[in-house]
Amino acid sequence: MTRALLIENARIIDPASNRDIKGALLAEDGCISEISEGAAPGTPENVERIDAGGMIVAPGLIDMRVFTGEPGHEYRETLASASNAAASGGVTSFVCMPDTLPVIDDSALVDFILRRAQATAKVNVLPAAAMTKGLNGEEIAEFGLLKQAGAVCFTDGRKSVGSTALLRAAFTYAANFDMPIVNHLSDAGLAGHGVMNEGLMATGLGLKGIPSEAETVPLERDLQLAALTGVRYHAAQISSAASVDIMARHRQTNSGVTCGVSINNLSLNENDVGSYRTFFKLSPPLRSEDDRQALVAGLSSGAIDVIHSGHDPQDVEVKRQPFAESADGAIGLETLLAAALRLVHSRDVDLLTVLRAMTSRPAEILGLQSGRLAKGAPADLILLDLEYPWVVEEKEIRSRSSNTTFESARFSGKVMRTFVAGEDVYTFKEPAK
Amino acid sequence: MARTKPQKSLNTSAGTASNTPPFQHRHLLGIAQLNQVEIVDLLDRADAMVPISRQPRKVHPTLTGKTQINLFFENSTRTQASFEIAGKRLGALVVNMSVKTSSVSKGETLIDTAATLNAMQPDVIVVRHSAAGAVELLSQKVGCSVVNAGDGAHEHPTQALLDALTIRRHKQRISGLTVAICGDIANSRVARSNLMLLNAMNVRTRVIAPRTLLPMGIENIAAEVFTDMREGLKGADVVMMLRLQHERATGHMIPSTREYYQFYGLDAEKLALAKPDAIVMHPGPMNRGVEIDPAIADGPQSVINEQVEMGVAVRMAVLDTLLGEGTQVTE
Numbered sequence: 001m002t003r004a005l006l007i008e009n010a011r012i013i014d015p016a017s018n019r020d021i022k023g024a025l026l027a028e029d030g031c032i033s034e035i036s037e038g039a040a041p042g043t044p045e046n047v048e049r050i051d052a053g054g055m056i057v058a059p060g061l062i063d064m065r066v067f068t069g070e071p072g073h074e075y076r077e078t079l080a081s082a083s084n085a086a087a088s089g090g091v092t093s094f095v096c097m098p099d100t101l102p103v104i105d106d107s108a109l110v111d112f113i114l115r116r117a118q119a120t121a122k123v124n125v126l127p128a129a130a131m132t133k134g135l136n137g138e139e140i141a142e143f144g145l146l147k148q149a150g151a152v153c154f155t156d157g158r159k160s161v162g163s164t165a166l167l168r169a170a171f172t173y174a175a176n177f178d179m180p181i182v183n184h185l186s187d188a189g190l191a192g193h194g195v196m197n198e199g200l201m202a203t204g205l206g207l208k209g210i211p212s213e214a215e216t217v218p219l220e221r222d223l224q225l226a227a228l229t230g231v232r233y234h235a236a237q238i239s240s241a242a243s244v245d246i247m248a249r250h251r252q253t254n255s256g257v258t259c260g261v262s263i264n265n266l267s268l269n270e271n272d273v274g275s276y277r278t279f280f281k282l283s284p285p286l287r288s289e290d291d292r293q294a295l296v297a298g299l300s301s302g303a304i305d306v307i308h309s310g311h312d313p314q315d316v317e318v319k320r321q322p323f324a325e326s327a328d329g330a331i332g333l334e335t336l337l338a339a340a341l342r343l344v345h346s347r348d349v350d351l352l353t354v355l356r357a358m359t360s361r362p363a364e365i366l367g368l369q370s371g372r373l374a375k376g377a378p379a380d381l382i383l384l385d386l387e388y389p390w391v392v393e394e395k396e397i398r399s400r401s402s403n404t405t406f407e408s409a410r411f412s413g414k415v416m417r418t419f420v421a422g423e424d425v426y427t428f429k430e431p432a433k
Numbered sequence: 434m435a436r437t438k439p440q441k442s443l444n445t446s447a448g449t450a451s452n453t454p455p456f457q458h459r460h461l462l463g464i465a466q467l468n469q470v471e472i473v474d475l476l477d478r479a480d481a482m483v484p485i486s487r488q489p490r491k492v493h494p495t496l497t498g499k500t501q502i503n504l505f506f507e508n509s510t511r512t513q514a515s516f517e518i519a520g521k522r523l524g525a526l527v528v529n530m531s532v533k534t535s536s537v538s539k540g541e542t543l544i545d546t547a548a549t550l551n552a553m554q555p556d557v558i559v560v561r562h563s564a565a566g567a568v569e570l571l572s573q574k575v576g577c578s579v580v581n582a583g584d585g586a587h588e589h590p591t592q593a594l595l596d597a598l599t600i601r602r603h604k605q606r607i608s609g610l611t612v613a614i615c616g617d618i619a620n621s622r623v624a625r626s627n628l629m630l631l632n633a634m635n636v637r638t639r640v641i642a643p644r645t646l647l648p649m650g651i652e653n654i655a656a657e658v659f660t661d662m663r664e665g666l667k668g669a670d671v672v673m674m675l676r677l678q679h680e681r682a683t684g685h686m687i688p689s690t691r692e693y694y695q696f697y698g699l700d701a702e703k704l705a706l707a708k709p710d711a712i713v714m715h716p717g718p719m720n721r722g723v724e725i726d727p728a729i730a731d732g733p734q735s736v737i738n739e740q741v742e743m744g745v746a747v748r749m750a751v752l753d754t755l756l757g758e759g760t761q762v763t764e
Contacts, residue, residue: 139684142692169645169685176644176660229644 004028004044005379005422010052014059015356016363016372025057027379030421035373050417052383058355059371060092060123060380060418061337062362064182064260065236065308067157067329069400070116072101077313077400079113082333083121085311085398087426089334090415092380093124093370094311095362098135099157105130105141107149114150122425123418124380126152126366131170131181137161140170143177152366155182155236158283158312158328160218162188167222171229180232180365183222185243186283190214195324197270197287205276207324210285212240219243223250226257234365235259237310239284241294248303258365260306261295263332263339264405268292272405278319278326279403282310299357300349305365307357309336313401330405335392337384338411344386345412351386379422388414396431456754460572460579463588464629472597472633479598479743479750485522486745493749494524495757499556501525504546504571505582506532506562511717511741512582512591516559519748525556525756543567547574556756560584565622578755580748586620592716593626595747597634599740600671603712608635613665613707614655615641615697616675616724617682619648623716624675628654641665643697645686662697669707673714674699677724690723700726704734712736 005027012035013020024040026033026047034041043049063086069076079096086094096113098104104113110127117125129151133139143154154174161167161183174181191214196202198209219235223246226233237260238247247259264282269289273280280286298304312329319326332339340358343349363371370378392409394402418426456474458466467475485493501520505513513529520527532546543562550558557578560568565585572579583589601607612631618624618640631638632654640647640655641662652658659665666672679690687693699713713725713735721727730737 133684133688140688142688144692144696165685172644173686173688 004047005050005419006040006043006047007050007052007057007381007383008040009054010057010383011054012057012373013352013355014373015352016360016374018352019373020352025373025381027381027419027422030379030423032373032375032377032379034375050383055416056384056386057373058382058384059359059373060382060420061090061358062366062368062371063091063094063309063311063333063336063358064306064362064366065097065262066094066311066333067097067099067313069313070100071112075400076315078120079117079125080120081398081400082311083117083123083125085331085333086123087418087420088398088415090337090382090384090418091123091309091333092382092418092420092425093126093368094333095126095128095152095366097155097157098128098130099159103130103135104128105133105135107142107145110146110149110151123420124370126368128153128155128157128182130154131156131161131183132166135159137163137166140166140173143173143179147177147179151179152368153180153182153234156184158184160184160186160188162218164221164225167225168229171225171231171233175229175231178232180234182234182236183218184236184283185215185218185222185238187214187218190217193324195281195285196273197285199270199288201270201273205273205323212242212287212291215240215284216242216246219246223254223257227254230256232365233257234306237262237265237284237308238304239265239287239295240291244294244298244303247298248301251303258305258361259303260308261299261304262310263307263336264310264330265292266295266299266307267339267342268405273323276323278321278323279330279405279407281323281326281328282330282405283328296343296348299343300353305357305361307336307340307354309333311399313399314403315401319403330403331397331399331401332404334398335404335406335409335411337415338390338413339406339409341386341413342411379419381419382415383417384413385416386413388412388416390414393431459755460581461590461751461755462569462572462579462581464590464593464626464633465588467590467633469633472594472630475594475747475750475754476598476601478754479594479747480602482746482749482753483743485749486742491522492524493522495753496520496523496525499525499756500554501527501557501559501752502550502555503527503529503559503582504532504550504561505530506543506560506567507583509561509582511744512561515741515744516580516582516748519745519752522745523749523753523757525752543571544574547571551575551577557752580751580755583622586622586625588626589622590626591744591747591751592623593630594751595740595743596627596673596714596716597630598743598747599714599736600712602743603736604670607631609637610670611637611639611668612671612673613639613641613669614673614675615662615665615699617646617677618642618651618675619646619686620678620681621675627673639665639669641697643687646682662703663706666703666706669711671712671714672699672704672707674724676716676718677720679720679723690720694723698722698724698726699729701729704729714740717741
């Protein structure tokens with residue numbers, strides 16, 4: 001039996017219930033057993049007492065989009081190294097994408113991920129299984145058996161399923177097993193060989209552009225198919241102002257559709273590509289500042305549900321290439337929360353909304369017990385110093401890959417401690433100067 | 434081209450045929466054209482035909498001198514054999530024609546073939562075709578009776594009748610029973626004909642299938658729709674399994690036969706949820722280990738072989754009703 005944990009003198013924030021109180025939180029046997037305003041009432045013996053000193057206690061983050069290299073590309077990232085990065089970023093659960101070698105399209109492989117995670121990872125690993133066998137976009141995967149094995153959703157990860165007939169079948173079949181579908185949106189024809197946002201910036205750099213219609217066309221298609229089939233549908237990530245409008249419109253008639261946004265698209269824009277900086281080559285691409293502001297507004301208005309890191313470790317070899325030839329993707333587990341807090345400090349979005357998009361909303365979409373501070377919920381917690389200033393330094397990165405879009409970024413707000421099921425998985429240590 | 438149909442009545446020892454009006458239809462194109470009285474009449478006549486096939490000399494020559502053409506545009510072994518045996522036991526001259534469909538000119542071929550056959554003065558043409566509505570189209574072009582032996586995913590009326598007869602002989606009634614039809618409802622003519630017949634007989638109809646194999650609007654045809662087989666089987670008197678056309682469905686409608694078997698295959702554990710005396714049916718041919726556990730198919734609750742026997746009786750009754758001239762069935 002694990003030792004009980006008592007966090008006192010804390011600002012307890014639970015986005016699920018909109019609660020923001022000063023008080024104490026008690027966790028026993030891996031679950032939250034008591035939340036009280038003011039001083040803690042009675043406490044059991046053999047309890048670890050932590051004085052939060054007024055810092056925030058919030059649910060640990062749930063990151064809905066994380067790529068690792070396990071199995072198949074362990075040099076990029078393992079479940080263990082990703083979980084280490086996650087713990088330091090306050091992420092207590094992450095959904096790992098099925099784009100591995102082999103692809104997670106079989107119940108035995110879901111089982112493998114869960115066993116490897118249990119043996120090696122510090123945080124909860126939630127396997128997403130492939131929507132189509134081999135991510136080939138041709139045949140639907142065994143949703144029933146994959147669900148039984150422990151998959152939390154079906155997605156083709158980086159790939160965007162494009163066949164309308166197949167999408168309809170997959171949506172219908174997922175609805176049959178009451179499982180969410182997560183689809184990345186990129187129309188193959190419209191995206192073509194584009195490598196960044198279409199517009200003046202791309203033209204000036206001589207790079208082929210990706211129009212936002214490469215996202216809005218499949219988004220509209222998916223949302224219509226979602227209404228037809230009754231599936232719980234989550235647009236993995238939207239990047240443009242037009243997509244925010246489309247989501248807002250469909251949400252009025254279909255409560256079963258949700259969407260996410262990458263912290264990169266919320267924080268950065270196409271100008272960050274600068275002089276062919278490949279760490280900023282992402283999918284979807286960073287778009288205009290107007291698009292970014294629309295995404296921030298969409299987060300505030302509720303048109304956007306989830307913020308994820310899109311953590312995608314890529315090694316130096318595939319990033320140290322001419323821009324058009326380099327791989328997409330950036331890591332993000334360690335900087336997700338700090339980057340999101342920028343939106344709070346800039347007063348663009350309130351703290352509860354930002355936290356909700358990384359805790360209770362993902363939990364609701366995936367049907368998880370975590371992501372909230374409530375009696376009986378798992379004691380997946382973070383202790384957050386909202387004002388702590390720090391700088392992202394490559395030598396401090398815990399991920400096996402260092403392709404971050406936030407190199408040398410200055411942040412306010414740092415996770416001081418992370419707990420998974422009441423167990424300490426991370427304690428911040430001041431870096432040596 | 435139209436020919437008047439002779440008035441006739443088959444007086445059967447078992448049935449109520451003598452009290453019902455003569456069969457009003459020249460063709461049997463689907464269950465949709467029949468009302469409850471006509472269905473019961475056909476079942477009674479079929480019931481009376483059963484003993485003939487159990488006699489040492491299986492002859493009941495009411496159709497001597499009649500010509501029956503079995504025109505099968507789609508491969509079939511059991512249905513064609515069943516119609517052939519039915520016709521021959523009634524003394525008709527039976528000719529089998531298997532026509533491979535040319536996908537390019539189906540319509541033209543169909544009507545040309547109909548005209549050609551019609552010139553040979555048959556009395557009945559039994560037709561199977563892969564296209565829904567093809568049998569009705571053909572019936573408009575010939576001067577004889579036409580029996581639908583299956584048209585696309587539309588109707589297979591003799592299958593529904595033989596299923597009903599099998600149920601009635603086991604349960605002594607049809608009305609009021611709970612019948613669960615499980616499998617590829619979307620692509621099944623057997624399911625459509627059965628649902629129409631069972632609804633006409635006031636059966637509590639259920640369909641069970643993954644959503645990908647349920648056609649739009651099914652909730653208006655079946656009384657209850659289930660995607661969870663265990664729920665759908667609870668309290669059922671009859672469990673009717675359908676063949677999964679897995680060559681066609683895999684990858685698009687269902688991911689694999691192993692997953693299908695896990696969730697929608699009939700095994701002992703799932704069957705235990707139905708009534709203890711529930712009967713298990715299958716129109717054949719079966720995919721053992723895909724939609725049904727071989728132990729169930731061959732088990733004590735299975736009436737699958739009896740369905741085949743009733744098929745001959747139903748087809749004899751249908752042919753006799755359409756063509757016969759009112760001879761007494763003797764036992």
